[in-house]
Amino acid sequence: MILTVEERDSILSELNEQQRDFLSKQLVRSRRTVFANAMAKEKGFHIPENADPEDIEALLDEWVYTGYIDAGSVSPELRCECGRSLRYQHQVEHKKTGEVKKFGIEHLKEHLGIDASMVSAIKKGFDAIDYELDEMLIKRKSDWQPNPEMLDIEGLPEDVMSHLKLGLPLLDRQVKRLRQQPPARKVWIDNYTPPVQEPSSNEDMLLDLFTWQEEPMAPKPSAASSGLPASLHAPIQAYIAGGVRSARVICELLIREQHADEERFLTGKPKIFIEVCRFIEQSYPNASVQALDKEDRSYSIPE
Known part of the structure; x- marks a missing residue:
């Protein structure tokens, strides 16, 4: 309507x-x-x-x-x-x-x-x-109300928390996203908790987050397999210091301004994406990380 x-x-x-x-x-x-x-x-x-x-x-x-x-x-x-x-x-x-x-x-x-x-x-x-x-x-x-069990807002996305605290209804896309959250949160939605399969290592988790939806690649070596060039370390830190939080945007800036490898997956994601995320998380271990629909990662660096 x-x-x-x-x-x-x-x-x-x-x-x-x-x-x-x-x-x-x-x-x-x-x-x-x-x-x-x-x-x-x-x-x-x-x-x-x-x-x-x-x-x-x-x-x-x-x-x-x-x-x-x-x-x-x-x-x-x-x-x-x-x-x-x-x-x-x-x-x-x-x-x-x-x-x-x-x-x-x-x-x-x-x-x-x-x-x-x-x-x-x-x-x-x-x-x-x-x-x-x-x-x-x-x-x-129409006085729409969320499921009362959703009012335990610990760990909920920031946008959902803002709506709940202000007494504003959730959007359909927000409810859908909550239903797609890991099983530990699904109990708040529909009381269903299937078994959780933990990744075998941090490396497995990183690959699962960043490569699960990519199309098959040509065998040509990429930045993701060879490691991030040292020449890109300082520019990444400068972008972070300048307030850029999106790993995808940092990749695009590296390609445009630092002549980084512009090879891409068929989905358009730069192949240096994984190594850029890995470098940021190693350089800023206290950073707050938010995965955005497995398309991007957003970093909040504490001062």
Whole structure:
């Protein structure tokens, strides 16, 4: 079900200030991610959909999405670059020049000079974000409640914890992800705990996390089998110090800026990915590691 603008506004008005502030920030962050992903893919980078926008934007040197304004209704105070009055005004900034553009989503192509396929991807992504907002608001209106056993939030993903603490419904994709968690967590969902098979070694675990879904490779030697060149160690540490958390983004930066081996699996994942993760985890043993759908790893390095 898709809400009308009036229905959406009505349910949003029933939320408390903290809930509305959270959703507003999440909408901006999600749109940043969609926009950055489209721009990165146009440049030939292969980035998982769930990478943080800050990481993806490290690959870009042109336009980045900075936010939007909702006037509540079409207002002459809020205008597109072409002068048209807007309710929703999207804003982008050029990383090199600092130029700022403000426009309605329908004029994205005209004002940024990007091709139709990128515009289509961005609009499709923005529509998906609005659909999830509607899903959450509909659940809120119907007083949807999670399984009480899920309220034991120790170890749950950060985004799920945020929703539960704020009293916001979980999205279907979040519930699905919880059901796909390891057996120790499944008991909170459906009281089912199948036997756990532990990997025989850390090496087996690493290979299982990073190579289970890759297509067969040609026998040509790769960076993953020969080890990470020492010349890449300092650049990786510099990217980490600069705030890049995604191993996939670090791989793309190494390929673009350090001329690292650009061989890839058929899925698009760089073959140096495993060795980059291994180096980071050896160099920063206290790092907090989050596996992102087996497509990426995100690292939070304590200061």
